[in-house]
Amino acid sequence: MDSDSLRPGQPVPELSADAVMADGSFGTVTIGGKRDKFTVLLFYPLDFTFVCPTELQAFSQKHDQFAKIGAEVLGISVDSKFSHLAWIKAPAAEGGLGDMAYPLVSDIQRQWSQAFGVLDSGAGVALRGLFIIDPDGVLQHASVSALNIGRSVDETLRVLAAVKHTRENPNEVCPVNWNPGDAVIRPDDEIAKKVKG
Secondary structure, three states, rough: OOOOOOOOOOEEOOOEEEEEEOOOOOOOOOOOOOOOEEEEEEEEEOOOOOOHHHHHHHHHOOOEEEEHEEEEEEEEEOOOOOHHHHHHHHHHHHHOOOOOOOEEEEEEEOOHHHHHHEEEEOOOOOOOOEEEEEEOOOOEEEEEEEOOOOOHHHHHHHHHHHHHHHHHHHOOOOOOOOOOOOOOOOOOHHHHHHOOO
16 A cells, blocks of 8 residues: 555545446446445456455355445456456356346546555556445555455454444444454553553
8 A cells, every 4th residue: 555545544535436236237336425334345456367256256145244234345346347247247167256246346447446555556456455434434444465365254244343333332442353242442541551552
């Protein structure tokens, strides 16, 4: 991520792009500003590749769990909406993706990839970036991986639940490996004197 890219705690600018919607139709997707839900952005390098379908299908299979937390998921690459649609419709034996429970966004102009600092300008594709935006349009989580490393759906759900919990309970923080139902920490002045950071 470069120094001009978005950082957690910053508001996300309004960005719009063409997409293939979950029903297979073409549409427009917009992020930024206040929404009534969390948004999980999954940047991936290219359609018709190797790690990408394993991730996108896994997130699609657990889409109901994201919806239960109040989150929408968006897959994003620099491919055109036509490439996205062809990948969805291609037979599995030919590397097809199959039906998706969430939209695939076409960042063909690279505006989204640049804003989030995941554009690999040498390769012309996005790195594997994962970002969580809260309903106020503020970036709460960012992680970026190399092209050859897939992400964890369960870890994304865990982090999303922690973001939601701390948003709803601003006087609590979630410690290492926290999961819903686990103990939280309620910082106070005495703890603050002993712990820095």
